[in-house]
Amino acid sequence: MKKLTTAFLVLFLVFAMAACSNSKSSGTNNAGGNGGSNGKTILRFATWDSGETLKIQQMIAKKFEEKNPNVKVQVEAYGDGFDQKLAASFGAKNPPDVMYMWNFPAYFQSLEPLDQLIKSDPDMDMNDFYQGLFNYSSMYGKLYGMPAGFTTRVVYYNKALFDAAGIPYPKDGWTWDDFKTIAKKLSNPSKKQYGFGVRPEPDTYDLQGFVWSNGSSYISEDGKKIAGYMNSPETIKSLKMFADMVKDKSAVLVGGKNQQSGDDIFKAGKIAMWESGIWPLEGFKEAKVNFGTVEMPAFSGKPVKGVIASSAVSIAKDSKNKDLAWKFVKFYSSPEAIKMRTADLPVRISVVKEMKTEQDPLISPFYKMLERSNDTPAFLLNKNWDDINRNLSAAVNAIMLGQDAEKQLNNAVKDSEKYIEK
Structure with a gap:
């Protein structure tokens, strides 16, 4: 696929x-x-x-x-x-x-x-x-x-790392607060071991599940508005969460230029949790990784939502x-x-x-x-989404590298309004 x-x-x-x-x-x-x-x-x-x-x-x-x-x-x-x-x-x-x-x-x-x-x-x-x-x-x-x-997207977790730390395996119905707590406990930067791997240039398409789960979206259902959606407090929180984890060293950037992929680092036992689709599953089996999968965490009080590839x-x-x-x-x-x-x-x-x-x-x-x-992905809701997404992608990449999320998303909305109006 x-x-x-x-x-x-x-x-x-x-x-x-x-x-x-x-x-x-x-x-x-x-x-x-x-x-x-x-x-x-x-x-x-x-x-x-x-x-x-x-x-x-x-x-x-x-x-x-x-x-x-x-x-x-x-x-x-x-x-x-x-x-x-x-x-x-x-x-x-x-x-x-x-x-x-x-x-x-x-x-x-x-x-x-x-x-x-x-x-x-x-x-x-x-x-x-x-x-x-x-x-x-x-x-x-x-x-x-x-x-x-x-494929949908799930969290892969390394059972050996959980067992060594005495942490119960995650179960369906867990929250992002649970996720962040576990990631912190499973991180040991001195051993180059981290709780989670964050892509420095993630696909904005894949991130939609997190945004939807927090009650927001990139664009209105009629495809005519991005202000108040792409830069909503909920969208900002959804995307900033991963950058904050990198900042507090409970997660590490993986798969960037001259970096190993998240799949390979997970196989090596250096990240405890990894978010992906079905693609790496057989490779993890072949590498004899002792792992499990679990549905995505929820934001407190909100239903989990996913995105389909x-x-x-x-x-x-x-x-x-x-x-x-x-x-x-x-x-x-x-x-x-x-x-x-x-x-x-x-x-x-x-x-x-x-x-x-x-x-x-x-x-x-x-x-x-x-x-x-x-939910319907943004690219199906507006014919100019390609142009809008270029600005959103630049903002997301900057956020993952620690730049101000609210400022970056506000700028992305401002630079993209002209495409919404076409």
Whole structure:
């Protein structure tokens, strides 16, 4: 799964470049749904995955081919160049038929709405999906992508460090006051051991869960106001909390320039708690770390809220093979294909129950956080969020390095008001 960011594309420039190109993406066949050399219909599928996760996509494609012998699924691995290549293909009117998708505000006008396809397909049981995921692939009341995988965010904790200090393991329902107290007790700067790791340049998208949990948000629900939201006392407190922990040495900055990642430092037993999605879990197992997971802490008297990192599969509006594309999307969303995916969490309720996924104590907190993830991310609420987020990101990075949170967020709001008014 591609980790979510909020840096949108400068699409017009890419489109202009695409118009001057030969309309072929790197490594693609310009079949556009026509028959290939062996007489099979070519269906193009673009993904950002690489390595082992790419192999999973290729396995799913092969399984689809087995069920549809007259079809050849051409998996196009765009990797880190996914956004650029996808935008260029849209601009050249030669997009893949089906593609991974997350950045719906940037692309939805080039995608086929799925509502009618779903409505006319009695085999698609939409109630079997976790409903909160549809919020992340919808725009203006229309659905543009079927959920493929997701992760929420939890706290990983090192059981060995807790045991050595005689501290009980954290449990669901704990608070940020509990968290900070535990982090302080588990910090020993003389041994370069700290209670928590703080990213010096955190993704503002990921921080939204903390802000929502404290009763605020970056932007109003209608997407028309940031003053009093992005710089509210609750937002300030949510973000300043981590900088204060670094200042009092109960946390340490990790993953910055020339620094080890938080994942690696957690593996080394030098931070007791680490906040992340599902991505590092298998790596922690392979490293033989004795760890647990727990849902995020709450601000006193307020419900915990979470943010989802999700991926979906979408159909290009310019696809010449929409019926076949929908058939592939349906298969990709089927229990059979979902069970083949091991890099993220199942999106179907029936699969989770069958595989007893929720009964795994390491996985259970991710699904508990899914139940708490109903808020709409800021990038889906305002078309100019990319511009606004540049100012917010600069403010957040400064806050994590110890600069005045209120001043930084007030300046971010002031510098961003012009984009709200557009």
